[in-house]
Amino acid sequence: MKKNEITILGAGLIGSLMAIYLKRHGLDVTVYDKRPDKRKTPYDEGGRSINMALSHRGWKSLEQVGLKDKVLPLAIPMYGRKIHDEHGGTTFIPYGTEEQAIYSISRGKFNQLLAEEGERLGAHFEFEYKCQEVDFSDQVISFETPAGEKKLQAPVIVGADGAYSALRLSMQKQIRFNYKQEYISHGYKELTIPATKDGEFAMDPNALHIWPRGKFMLIALPNPDKSFTCTLFLPFEGTKVCFDKIRDEKDLKSVFKNYFDDAYQLMPKVAEEFFKNPTSALVNVECYPWVQGNSLLIGDASHAMVPFYGQGMNCGFEDCFILNELIEKLGTNSWDLVFEKFQKVRKRDTDAICQLAMENFVEMRDSVADPKFILRKKIEAKLHELYPNDWIPLYTMVTFSDISYSEAYAQGKLQEEIMDRVMRDPLITENWNKLDYEEIIFQMETAKAV
Ligand SMILES: NC(=O)C1=CN([C@@H]2O[C@H](COP(=O)(O)OP(=O)(O)OC[C@H]3O[C@@H](n4cnc5c(N)ncnc54)[C@H](OP(=O)(O)O)[C@@H]3O)[C@@H](O)[C@H]2O)C=CC1
Numbered sequence: 001m002k003k004n005e006i007t008i009l010g011a012g013l014i015g016s017l018m019a020i021y022l023k024r025h026g027l028d029v030t031v032y033d034k035r036p037d038k039r040k041t042p043y044d045e046g047g048r049s050i051n052m053a054l055s056h057r058g059w060k061s062l063e064q065v066g067l068k069d070k071v072l073p074l075a076i077p078m079y080g081r082k083i084h085d086e087h088g089g090t091t092f093i094p095y096g097t098e099e100q101a102i103y104s105i106s107r108g109k110f111n112q113l114l115a116e117e118g119e120r121l122g123a124h125f126e127f128e129y130k131c132q133e134v135d136f137s138d139q140v141i142s143f144e145t146p147a148g149e150k151k152l153q154a155p156v157i158v159g160a161d162g163a164y165s166a167l168r169l170s171m172q173k174q175i176r177f178n179y180k181q182e183y184i185s186h187g188y189k190e191l192t193i194p195a196t197k198d199g200e201f202a203m204d205p206n207a208l209h210i211w212p213r214g215k216f217m218l219i220a221l222p223n224p225d226k227s228f229t230c231t232l233f234l235p236f237e238g239t240k241v242c243f244d245k246i247r248d249e250k251d252l253k254s255v256f257k258n259y260f261d262d263a264y265q266l267m268p269k270v271a272e273e274f275f276k277n278p279t280s281a282l283v284n285v286e287c288y289p290w291v292q293g294n295s296l297l298i299g300d301a302s303h304a305m306v307p308f309y310g311q312g313m314n315c316g317f318e319d320c321f322i323l324n325e326l327i328e329k330l331g332t333n334s335w336d337l338v339f340e341k342f343q344k345v346r347k348r349d350t351d352a353i354c355q356l357a358m359e360n361f362v363e364m365r366d367s368v369a370d371p372k373f374i375l376r377k378k379i380e381a382k383l384h385e386l387y388p389n390d391w392i393p394l395y396t397m398v399t400f401s402d403i404s405y406s407e408a409y410a411q412g413k414l415q416e417e418i419m420d421r422v423m424r425d426p427l428i429t430e431n432w433n434k435l436d437y438e439e440i441i442f443q444m445e446t447a448k449a450v
């Protein structure tokens with residue numbers, strides 16, 4: 001078996017970027033995907049897209065493979081959250097410093113760009129190859145193809161075949177494989193705010209728009225064609241406002257007029273889209289080990305997270321970055337060693353970001369509407385400005401740095417406790433400018449030392 005022959009399952013964002021990295025090592029790379037080749041058989045994403053937010057970890061990997069400049073024109077910077085209240089008022093909450101932004105990008109063209117770059121470097125892409133299972137005793141993959149079942153021996157397999165990974169399913173049948181899957185109570189629906197009649201953005205394009213309504217929310221992210229992709233997150237059932245209770249246009253109008261009226265005015269096709277597009281579920285998947293012989297899971301296949309931190313893709317790109325580092329260090333002769341090291345260093349970080357993604361849902365749909373939350377963000381920004389190395393807000397650590405997710409999580413929890421104490425002062429709204437910031441940093445240092 002030739003160890004320089006790598007088989008990647010899944011030509012999504014992560015599989016395609018991994019193909020680019022591996023080609024840069026001169027390896028023989030073939031990527032198999034169950035979808036048809038979009039260039040030959042155009043298809044839409046079926047009304048289930050959520051725009052992604054490209055941030056530091058994603059850019060870092062793209063820059064390393066020389067793609068940053070090609071991706072930039074597809075991406076729109078969002079410098080903060082624009083919060084829409086129930087009366088049509090808005091508040092802007094910056095994500096970080098004035099220049100720091102996350103970048104809205106939609107999956108289709110971006111994915112195509114990565115796959116084409118992989119091809120240009122010499123990776124082979126085979127479409128309409130659906131992996132059915134992998135037999136680890138002789139590393140044989142069974143595919144379903146339009147021409148019938150095909151079997152292929154693959155010395156090294158990287159499974160980037162997404163949240164419902166077939167490679168992972170085959171691993172689940174092995175002994176001592178841990179697996180945890182959780183569907184949250186909410187689902188989502190894709191909707192659109194089109195460009196205005198004059199061909200302009202209907203709202204500020206440089207913000208991520210949120211209509212936080214406690215148990216549910218609507219969000220909107222800008223696109224280069226001056227539309228916004230909106231995502232409505234509602235419980236499936238059991239609450240006053242839920243998908244189950246929106247049965248016809250009258251129900252829909254009542255929900256939108258009551259809770260999202262300013263957005264509703266900008267959505268001429270909301271009813272058509274709502275009843276045409278599917279209601280999709282949101283799942284968190286954690287598993288271990290990610291390695292079976294010479295096969296490895298990466299991206300959503302190993303850690304599918306809910307979308308609320310906008311880190312799924314960034315985390316998957318960072319998987320590729322770290323795997324590449326290990327290949328550079330350990331070479332391409334012992335894949336089992338590279339894979340083993342990878343899962344050991346990476347697992348705690350992906351667990352941390354899966355957890356943070358869950359927690360960010362509450363922040364987005366509820367906390368952002370609270371003036372105390374906005375004040376808290378201001379105080380943390382001030383602390384960061386005064387003591388840039390001693391206090392880094394959690395959002396900044398996750399989004400604008402490469403501090404490991406697990407370290408960010410631990411540090412974030414310490415900071416949260418201290419901020420809870422600061423915010424307990426009943427006069428904080430009046431007094432926040434006079435806070436003893438040095439004392440807060442001292443408390444932080446003490447907490448860290450314990
Ligand atoms: N915004 C969005 O709507 C979406 C965003 N993402 C983002 O991308 C990030 C990482 O994605 P990634 O890990 O690349 O996963 P993806 O789901 O993006 O990509 C996996 C690819 O593998 C294909 N695939 C699935 N099963 C098989 C199989 N049995 N055999 C061959 N191919 C298969 C999928 O097709 P198919 O898609 O048809 O199953 C898809 O093309 C996510 O964390 C998320 O942030 C991912 C999905 C949707």
Ligand SMILES: Nc1ccccc1C(=O)C[C@H](N)C(=O)O
Nearest residue numbers: 050051052053081307308309310
């Ligand atoms: N892309 C997304 C898709 C769905 C839900 C959230 C996002 C975000 O990016 C949220 C952003 N990081 C925030 O915290 O405001």
